[in-house]
Amino acid sequence: MNILITGISKGLGLETSELLLKNGCTVYGISRTKTEELNELMLKYPNELKWLQYDLGDIERIRQIIFKDWIGLNTPIHGLVNNAAIAYDDIITNLNLDLLEKMYRVNVFAPMMLTKFVIRQMLIHKESCSIVHLSSISVHTGYKGLSMYASTKGALEAFSKNTAREWGEIGVRSNCLVAGFMETEMSSALSDNQKNRIYQRTSLKKPVDLNSVAETILFLVSNKAKSITGQNIHVDNGTI
Amino acid sequence: METKLLEIINTVLENRTNEKLTSLRPDMNLRYDIGFDSLDLAELTVRIEAEYDIDIFEEGIVNTIGEIFEKLNRK
Numbered sequence: 001m002n003i004l005i006t007g008i009s010k011g012l013g014l015e016t017s018e019l020l021l022k023n024g025c026t027v028y029g030i031s032r033t034k035t036e037e038l039n040e041l042m043l044k045y046p047n048e049l050k051w052l053q054y055d056l057g058d059i060e061r062i063r064q065i066i067f068k069d070w071i072g073l074n075t076p077i078h079g080l081v082n083n084a085a086i087a088y089d090d091i092i093t094n095l096n097l098d099l100l101e102k103m104y105r106v107n108v109f110a111p112m113m114l115t116k117f118v119i120r121q122m123l124i125h126k127e128s129c130s131i132v133h134l135s136s137i138s139v140h141t142g143y144k145g146l147s148m149y150a151s152t153k154g155a156l157e158a159f160s161k162n163t164a165r166e167w168g169e170i171g172v173r174s175n176c177l178v179a180g181f182m183e184t185e186m187s188s189a190l191s192d193n194q195k196n197r198i199y200q201r202t203s204l205k206k207p208v209d210l211n212s213v214a215e216t217i218l219f220l221v222s223n224k225a226k227s228i229t230g231q232n233i234h235v236d237n238g239t240i
Numbered sequence: 241m242e243t244k245l246l247e248i249i250n251t252v253l254e255n256r257t258n259e260k261l262t263s264l265r266p267d268m269n270l271r272y273d274i275g276f277d278s279l280d281l282a283e284l285t286v287r288i289e290a291e292y293d294i295d296i297f298e299e300g301i302v303n304t305i306g307e308i309f310e311k312l313n314r315k
Contacts (some may be wrong), residue, residue: 073290119282120282120285120286120289121286123272123282123283123287124283124286124287124290167279169279170279
């Protein structure tokens with residue numbers, strides 16, 4: 001299976017890429033930077049891991065650079081994992097439009113365009129395809145300072161459900177993985193006190209395990225999940 | 241170009257096990273004469289783009305075979 005995944009230089013993207021590779025997938029991974037950990041993974045899987053340095057804020061060139069020049073229209077894509085995202089956190093009265101627009105480009109518009117071109121590629125190859133968008137528990141449970149970020153993920157959830165409905169008949173599945181708070185760079189701006197308060201709101205009272213999220217993504221892109229589409233799958237330590 | 245376009249349209253028609261076309265006329269309507277629905281038209285667009293590098297739907301809806309020829313000739 002050929003899987004396109006974004007944001008693979010660290011955190012969940014890196015963990016998921018490694019898991020996909022271990023399970024025999026060919027990974028087309030995109031990130032802005034190449035970290036030491038990513039470099040190690042590339043050395044371990046020189047043929048199976050294909051890497052492109054690309055800033056997803058550059059939406060206009062996605063088709064040309066990612067699909068035409070890099071993957072190539074002759075390569076079928078069986079899975080898309082929209083993982084890359086930026087977090088612009090602040091209270092609403094401080095909302096800065098430029099920062100909000102930048103976040104929407106990366107978190108919403110780029111995943112929508114990637115979905116567009118993955119489906120178009122799929123129409124040529126006629127092989128089934130599974131799309132997984134990374135969403136966040138902040139869509140479903142309010143947190144102070146996360147309203148702007150949460151709104152980008154809410155947009156993805158709506159987009160995913162409608163993608164599932166519109167393209168299901170030709171074999172496209174689309175689901176969102178609703179992740180709870182993990183110990184990644186994304187949440188590193190939070191103080192220990194803030195993090196502990198967030199973890200106390202979960203049933204399991206601790207950060208969500210990265211590997212558990214990655215395993216669920218692997219499941220959703222695989223054929224084992226072939227009857228699952230249009231869903232939001234919560235991996236959030238029971239935030240209820 | 242006409243033979244290639246006919247071939248592409250017949251490939252898309254295979255989805256519906258519709259009868260293949262033997263020729264194309266400019267006045268043929270993609271939906272009403274050929275029987276394409278919106279998903280077939282999406283596939284048609286992508287196949288034409290793969291062959292000619294033109295997105296025929298980029299500037300709005302295309303209704304007839306003649307309009308496709310026009311777009312391809314403009315390149």
